[in-house]
Amino acid sequence: MLEFCHVHKSYPTPQGQLKVLTDVCFKLKRGESVALMGESGSGKSTLLHLAAGLDLAEQGTIYLQGQSLAQLSESGRAQLRRETLGLVFQQFHLVASLNVADNLRLQARLAGREDPAWSAQLLERLGLMDYQGHYPEQLSGGQQQRLAIGRALAPRPALILADEPTGNLDETTAEGVLALLLELVADSESSLLMVTHSPKVAAPLTKQVVLHRGQLLAPSAALPQSD
Secondary structure, three states: OEEEEEEEEEEEEOOEEEEEEEEEEEEEOOOOEEEEEOOOOOOHHHHHHHHOOOOOOOEEEEEEOOEEHHHOOHHHHHHHHHHHEEEEOOOOOOOOOOOHHHHHHHHHHHHOOOOHHHHHHHHHHOOOHHHOOOOHHHOOHHHHHHHHHHHHHOOOOOEEEEEOOOOOOOHHHHHHHHHHHHHHHHHOOOEEEEEOOOHHHHOOOOEEEEEEOOEEOOOOOOOOOOO
């Protein structure tokens, strides 16, 4: 589904090049749910942006469903995102002028894969059936995040990329949202790569990988303490 082969990434700063990722190699198989862990500044969000084709590696190759992202044009990567990926962020990024039903269907319409029966099922399972006519500002934080998850899943994408999807929620709400996310990902037969700093959030996923100072640690390695 997703493969990083010896990927390097750095950014220019006034003090010179800042290395963010160094020789990163890993595979995410179809149907897997993988937690990407690491301390703040370890490169987790950068890796997720590269996986989505929002940025390009300076060395190495990233394959999404066997396609090298670097060999695609910008419009080609945008099309791949529409048709293959579902994105869930810590900030909900809902469209304020659209109601719940239209926000949920938005990504599926852009991908040309709207399924009214699946959308209705998502609304029901997300607990939003009675809020279809509401607007994002009328929802709680937990409801907004559930809606963002539903929007990502509506086209039945091959891969969900989630960046701290429960980071803005209280613990009880976060547990419920995470359980629902994993249930719906499994039901839609998608793969999941989720960034989190929390071992508790990572535990239910099928595999955990750890980034430390831009490098992937062995799966059994403990996360080093920050300096």
